[in-house]
Amino acid sequence: xxxxxxxxxxxxxxxxxxxxxxxxxxxxxxxxxxxxxxxxxxxxxxxxxxxxxxxxxxxxxxxxxxxxxxxxxxxxxxxxxxxxxxxxxxxxxxxxxxxxxxxxxxxxxxxxxxxxxxxxxxxxxxxxxxxxxxxxxxxxxxxxxxxxxxxxxxxxxxxxxxxxxxxxxxxxxxxxxxxx
Amino acid sequence: xxxxxxxxxxxxxxxxxxxxxxxxxxxxxxxxxxxxxxxxxxxxxxxxxxxxxxxxxxxxxxxxxxxxxxxxxxxxxxxxxxxxxxxxxxxxxxxxxxxxxxxxxxxxxxxxxxxxxxxxxxxxxxxxxxxxxxxxxxxxxxxxxxxx
Numbered sequence: 001x002x003x004x005x006x007x008x009x010x011x012x013x014x015x016x017x018x019x020x021x022x023x024x025x026x027x028x029x030x031x032x033x034x035x036x037x038x039x040x041x042x043x044x045x046x047x048x049x050x051x052x053x054x055x056x057x058x059x060x061x062x063x064x065x066x067x068x069x070x071x072x073x074x075x076x077x078x079x080x081x082x083x084x085x086x087x088x089x090x091x092x093x094x095x096x097x098x099x100x101x102x103x104x105x106x107x108x109x110x111x112x113x114x115x116x117x118x119x120x121x122x123x124x125x126x127x128x129x130x131x132x133x134x135x136x137x138x139x140x141x142x143x144x145x146x147x148x149x150x151x152x153x154x155x156x157x158x159x160x161x162x163x164x165x166x167x168x169x170x171x172x173x174x175x176x177x178x179x180x
Numbered sequence: 181x182x183x184x185x186x187x188x189x190x191x192x193x194x195x196x197x198x199x200x201x202x203x204x205x206x207x208x209x210x211x212x213x214x215x216x217x218x219x220x221x222x223x224x225x226x227x228x229x230x231x232x233x234x235x236x237x238x239x240x241x242x243x244x245x246x247x248x249x250x251x252x253x254x255x256x257x258x259x260x261x262x263x264x265x266x267x268x269x270x271x272x273x274x275x276x277x278x279x280x281x282x283x284x285x286x287x288x289x290x291x292x293x294x295x296x297x298x299x300x301x302x303x304x305x306x307x308x309x310x311x312x313x314x315x316x317x318x319x320x321x322x323x324x325x326x327x328x
Contacts, residue, residue: 029221032265102234128238135263137221137235 031135031154038068038145039133043123046100047109056097056123063147065176067096067168069119069159070131070141072103073111078140081158082115085142088164089118094176098122101131101139144168146175204248211244214253218243218260219268227270 033039042057069085071078089096098119100108105124112122125131134143137156144153153171155163215229222233228240239260246256260268272278309317 026224029265029267032262132238132242132263135265137264 027138028156029137031151031156033135033151034154036151037149038143038151039130041123041125041130041133043099043125043130046098046105046112046122046124056121058149061095061097061145062149065094065147065172066145067092067094067172068099068134068143068145069096070099070101070134070136070139070143072101072139073107074103075101075139077158079115081140082118084159084161084164086116086118087161088159088168089120091164091169092172094172095120099130099134100124101136102126102128142168144171144175207244207247210253211240211247214243214247214256215240217257217270219270221264221268 038058040058042055042059045054045056067088071081085096096119098121100122102125105126108122108124112119123130128136134141140158142153142155142159143151146152152175153167155168159168212229216227218228218239220226220228220231220233220236220239222235223231226233226236228236228243230236242259243256246259247253251259257269266272266278272281274282
């Protein structure tokens with residue numbers, strides 16, 4: 001009987017290891033950008049009057065904590081996320097900027113009119129260039145950027161109420177005390 | 181009007197793409213080779229070169245553009261790693277963090293070999309017979325068998 005003890009232990013260890021691996025989400029790839037400076041951008045604002053092609057640059061947000069949410073009207077998960085995002089924008093006390101990723105301006109505006117607009121401002125990343133700089137690979141994605149312009153948190157996929165309550169809001173309170 | 185602009189932009193992109201492909205087969209081969217080393221993050225078991233995901237198309241365009249601008253293969257790889265992490269590399273680099281990944285299989289093989297060798301080692305030769313035992317064995321062997 002004793003000869004089975006070792007193989008059994010090895011087997012159980014393997015089961016434990018693989019079982020732990022199964023609990024992890026393979027889509028959640030840790031971003032190397034967390035803790036680094038956020039990519040800079042200057043993009044046209046959505047729904048700016050056509051005569052005045054206004055843009056928003058990331059530089060103008062320096063010195064304050066802000067949240068950027070990558071979304072698109074073609075993205076089904078964004079619709080599911082939207083109520084949570086509206087809630088977050090209400091509670092956050094910091095600007096939530098929409099990055100409209102690879103979308104048509106008209107479709108994006110219509111989508112916001114229908115579902116509500118939680119964004120302080122929305123910029124159009126029609127070509128997906130800025131999204132690429134942010135390492136976006138699955139819309140929606142949400143980033144928290146601190147006063148120094150450093151990405152402090154990345155959430156891939158739709159925000160859940162739990163993620164907002166447990167990760168995003170506590171971080172915002174820590175970074176911008178008194179704002180929330 | 182917007183649709184027309186988009187169509188023109190699309191045509192221009194296609195033309196540039198086709199033009200680049202025709203103009204420089206060496207660059208094409210490099211872009212293809214790079215794409216085969218990179219993981220598409222949308223469909224994680226496909227390479228950027230093989231995937232039809234939109235992100236993969238963007239990344240292919242990005243690779244091509246950067247190569248055309250004179251960047252080296254390593255620079256393009258670094259560009260991708262800076263954005264998506266080492267996960268994009270199908271061949272992870274050697275580092276302290278990936279040591280187990282690279283050496284693990286060899287360590288397991290070595291352990292298995294050691295175990296097998298130890299198990300199959302010949303059993304120790306039986307102790308030599310004492311003089312008395314030897315004589316007794318001889319006697320037993322020499323004894324005529326009783327007929328059945």
